[in-house]
Amino acid sequence: xxxxxxxxxxxxxxxxxxxxxxxxxxxxxxxxxxxxxxxxxxxxxxxxxxxxxxxxxxxxxxxxxxxxxxxxxxxxxxxxxxxxxxxxxxxxxxxxxxxxxxxxxxxxxxxxxxxxxxxxxxxxxxxxxxxxxxxxxxxxxxxxxxxxxxxxxxxxxxxxxxxxxxxxxxxxxxxxxxxxxxxxxxxxxxxxxxxxxxxxxxxxxxxxxxxxxxxxxxxxxxxxxxxxxxxxxxxxxxxxxxxxxxxxxxxxxxxxxxxxxxxxxxxxxxxxxxxxxxxxxxxxxxxxxxxxxxxxxxxxxxxxxxxxxxx
Amino acid sequence: xxxxxxxxxxxxxxxxxxxxxxxxxxxxxxxxxxxxxxxxxxxxxxxxxxxxxxxxxxxxxxxxxxxxxxxxxxxxxxxxxxxxxxxxxxxxxxxxxxxxxxxxxxxxxxxxxxxxxxxxxxxxxxxxxxxxxxxxxxxxxxxxxxxxxxxxxxxxxxxxxxxxxxxxxxxxxxxxxxxxxxxxxxxxxxxxxxxxxxxxxxxxxxxxxxxxxxxxxxxxxxxxxxxxxxxxxxxxxxxxxx
Numbered sequence: 001x002x003x004x005x006x007x008x009x010x011x012x013x014x015x016x017x018x019x020x021x022x023x024x025x026x027x028x029x030x031x032x033x034x035x036x037x038x039x040x041x042x043x044x045x046x047x048x049x050x051x052x053x054x055x056x057x058x059x060x061x062x063x064x065x066x067x068x069x070x071x072x073x074x075x076x077x078x079x080x081x082x083x084x085x086x087x088x089x090x091x092x093x094x095x096x097x098x099x100x101x102x103x104x105x106x107x108x109x110x111x112x113x114x115x116x117x118x119x120x121x122x123x124x125x126x127x128x129x130x131x132x133x134x135x136x137x138x139x140x141x142x143x144x145x146x147x148x149x150x151x152x153x154x155x156x157x158x159x160x161x162x163x164x165x166x167x168x169x170x171x172x173x174x175x176x177x178x179x180x181x182x183x184x185x186x187x188x189x190x191x192x193x194x195x196x197x198x199x200x201x202x203x204x205x206x207x208x209x210x211x212x213x214x215x216x217x218x219x220x221x222x223x224x225x226x227x228x229x230x231x232x233x234x235x236x237x238x239x240x241x242x243x244x245x246x247x248x249x250x251x252x253x254x255x256x257x258x259x260x261x262x263x264x265x266x267x268x269x270x271x272x273x274x275x276x277x278x279x280x281x282x283x284x285x286x287x288x289x290x291x292x293x294x295x296x297x298x299x300x301x302x303x304x305x306x307x308x309x310x311x
Numbered sequence: 312x313x314x315x316x317x318x319x320x321x322x323x324x325x326x327x328x329x330x331x332x333x334x335x336x337x338x339x340x341x342x343x344x345x346x347x348x349x350x351x352x353x354x355x356x357x358x359x360x361x362x363x364x365x366x367x368x369x370x371x372x373x374x375x376x377x378x379x380x381x382x383x384x385x386x387x388x389x390x391x392x393x394x395x396x397x398x399x400x401x402x403x404x405x406x407x408x409x410x411x412x413x414x415x416x417x418x419x420x421x422x423x424x425x426x427x428x429x430x431x432x433x434x435x436x437x438x439x440x441x442x443x444x445x446x447x448x449x450x451x452x453x454x455x456x457x458x459x460x461x462x463x464x465x466x467x468x469x470x471x472x473x474x475x476x477x478x479x480x481x482x483x484x485x486x487x488x489x490x491x492x493x494x495x496x497x498x499x500x501x502x503x504x505x506x507x508x509x510x511x512x513x514x515x516x517x518x519x520x521x522x523x524x525x526x527x528x529x530x531x532x533x534x535x536x537x538x539x540x541x542x543x544x545x546x547x548x549x550x551x552x553x
Contacts, residue, residue, distance in 0.1 A: 176417040183414045186403035193363060193397075195389040195419035195470055251405075 003170060007163045014159040018152040027155040029272075031223060033264040034158040035216050039237065040244035040256035041165045042212035045172055046205040047242065048250030051185035054206075056097070056113030057213055057241040059120040060090040062232040064214030069221040070130050072138060079157070083218040090214020091207045093120075098206035102199060105188065121233035135228025138221050154219050162257075165212050170253040172208070181205055213241070236280065240264070243287045249299025258298050313377055316341045316505050317362065317474060322371035322381075324357055324529075331357040332368070333529040339474075339507065344500050346520030346537065347509045350549055354529040355509045356398055359476050362507075363395045364388040376473065390419050394472035396463035398479045398509075402451035408462055409434050409447040415470040434469065441465045441495055457488045464495060475499060476507045481515055489515055517541070525549065 018027060039057060046052050064086035071077040071085055093116075101112040125133045140150050147153035172178050180201045183191035192198050221227040240263065248259025263286060267279035294301050317339040324332040332354045339345050349355050360366040362373055364385030373381040380388050394415075403411050412434035421430055438444045441461050446454065454462060460480045467475055477496060481489045493515055500506050510516045516523060516537065523540040525533040527549040533540050540546055 176422075179410070179414060179417055182406065183403050186405055187401040189365060189385075190397065190401035190403065190466075191414065192385040193365070193389055193395055194415040194466060195386050195422070196414060197384070197386045197418075199384075 003167065007167070011156075011159050011163055015156050018156050019146060024149055024151055027149075027152045029268040031151065031155045031158050032268060033261060034155070034162045035220075036240050036244060036260040036264040037162040037257055038158070038165045038216040039213055039241040040248070040260040041162070041169045041253070042209045042216065043241040044245040044250055044253075044256040045169055045181075045212075046202070046209040048245050048255070049173065049178060049181040049185065050202055050205050052102070052202065052205075053110045053242070054113045054209070055110055055235075055238045055242070056116040057238040058233040058235060059097075059113070059116040060093060060210040060213035061217035061220075061237050062117075062120055062124070062229070063093055064090045064217030065220040065227055065232050066124055066130055067214065068218040069136055069138060069227045072221065073129075073136065076141075079219065079222065083161075083215050086218035087211040087215040090217070091211030093214075094207040094210025095203065097210070098203040102202040102206060117233055117235065117238070121229050124229045124233070131228060133229060135226055136221075138225050138227065140222055140225055150222065154223055157219060158216075161215060165216075166253055166257060168208065168212070169256075172205075173253050177201065177204070239280075239283055240267075243283050245297070247286055247290045247297055249297030251296070252299045255297050255299045262298075314340050315374075316343075316376060317507075318372075318374040319358070319362065320372050320374075322358070322361060322368045322373065324354075324361060324366065324368050330529050332361070334371070335526070335529070335531055336371075337524055337531070337534075339505060341473075341505055342500070342503055343505050344496075344519055344521045345505070345507045346516040346523040347507060347526065348511075348513075348516055348523060348540070348546075349526035352528075353526040353549070355526055356478060357529075358526070359395065359478060359507065359509065362388075363393055363476060386418070389415070389470050389472075390422075392471070392473035393476070394467035394470045394474070395476040396460070396467050396478055396480050398482070400456075400459040400463050402454070402459055402462060404450070404452040406451055407448050408438065408443060408451055408454070411451055411462060411466050412437055412469045415466055419470040437465050437469055441468075442491075457484055457491070460484065460492060461495070464492070464499075468499065472504060474505045474507065476509070478509045479511065480508075481510060481512050493519055513541070 043054060043057060047054050067086040067089045068082035071082050097116055101109055104112055124130055130136060143150045143153045180196045183194065183196050184198050184201060188198055244259035244263050245256040247263055249255030263283065266282055270278045270282055290297060315338050319335060319337045322332055322335045335358060347355050357366065361368040364383060368381055372379055375391060375393060403414065413430055416430040416434055435444060435447060438447050441464060443458060443461050443465060446458060451462065464480060481492050489512060496506055496519060508516060508519055520537050523537050524531055525540055525546045532545040532549060533543040
């Protein structure tokens with residue numbers, strides 16, 4: 001209840017704002033921020049809880065986006081079904097990639113995930129039906145009532161997905177699965193000898209993480225009315241998904257949320273006020289500052305502070 | 312019921328061209344206190360890694376409780392009753408001592424998503440038993456060496472093993488601490504747990520073991536009572552290089 005009441009209130013406030021506020025730009029920017037909340041939360045399930053650093057976010061995200069685009073082009077499938085299908089496809093990618101790569105530890109796994117992005121991008125560059133290298137123009141259907149604009153509808157939808165993703169991460173974190181992933185992060189060998197089926201848990205985390213990333217990517221073609229490989233499989237998604245939990249804190253489900261809200265909002269702000277190139281610099285600087293000064297992120301700082309003031 | 316709990320037969324293990332274990336056969340009875348000694352690099356840890364599942368033996372078989380286990384992953388062997396401590400302690404460093412014990416409790420003794428056992432109470436009882444109850448809420452990374460060793464034994468016990476493998480649990484401890492850890496191992500054995508002790512501290516092995524096997528360069532060079540082993544010429548040569 002401590003989670004669901006605030007979450008539902010926030011979601012209701014987002015929906016109310018979408019119906020009442022006229023300016024469309026806020027929702028256009030807010031959608032991106034919320035999308036990064038989903039991506040960061042998804043990344044954290046494998047990268048934070050289990051300690052397996054994944055640079056493959058664009059592969060899962062992009063596969064989700066292309067699944068949605070292709071299904072829309074072929075069958076004009078409704079958005080919710082596109083998202084579900086995208087989650088299934090990216091979850092399957094997580095299953096296959098996980099089985100192949102999660103036997104590798106540390107840096108080798110990270111390298112393998114970069115390869116995954118290159119493979120997926122190459123695949124879609126060469127698929128003519130999905131637009132190939134030039135991309136695919138998509139015509140948005142009219143928005144569903146009560147929303148009068150498609151962007152506002154997507155904003156609320158992404159808000160709901162963010163709540164769902166955080167709820168899932170919270171459940172994982174507090175269950176026996178979370179304890180097992182935590183044990184893997186601390187010592188994989190000791191975990192295995194304590195009865196934890198390490199490979200299965202890692203693959204599970206990879207599937208869940210991948211599915212959520214795919215779902216986060218699914219509305220993207222509708223958001224832009226366009227899809228093409230270079231920007232869809234962009235490594236900036238990997239960096240954003242990784243940097244947010246690092247900044248917010250990887251051990252608590254709120255860490256990636258705080259990190260993504262902070263980082264993406266700042267990026268949106270800088271994109272508008274300074275330049276669109278600056279926002280990549282922001283990520284880099286913040287990441288370095290936090291890794292050096294606060295390796296446990298904002299959640300870690302908060303814990304340290306409350307502990308100090310309580311003693 | 313068969314009197315043999317663990318039957319290692321003709322086990323060999325190679326790392327590239329290096330032979331770490333060469334045709335090793337050992338049978339360990341239920342309830343036995345078994346000592347495994349040998350100079351550094353003689354294959355002791357490789358052998359128990361093969362038993363516990365961290366490594367797979369190349370040839371030979373390992374039967375535990377009448378079942379061939381040498382192809383099972385480590386976590387399944389733990390669930391069948393093989394628990395171990397590590398030569399270099401491997402705590403879950405960012406968890407508290409109590410949480411360290413919850414891992415095997417949730418994954419072996421009370422596994423399943425719907426299990427509502429009092430795992431915390433059980434973990435605390437285990438810590439009390441081993442003398443670590445006052446450290447339950449402390450992060451494992453803050454423990455002293457002897458506390459880490461005890462916690463590893465408690466964590467191994469939380470998996471409710473039939474066989475406990477103690478891999479140099481006393482290395483680097485003072486003589487008082489060695490006596491303390493030995494006392495714990497004796498108590499566990501009295502409850503019916505079979506124990507394999509790997510140790511360099513000869514007094515500890517001599518006091519504890521009913522039977523000792525000495526490995527050298529991956530082969531068994533001597534098997535017998537502690538007294539026989541120490542008197543054995545090959546063992547003396549292996550250790551002293553005479």
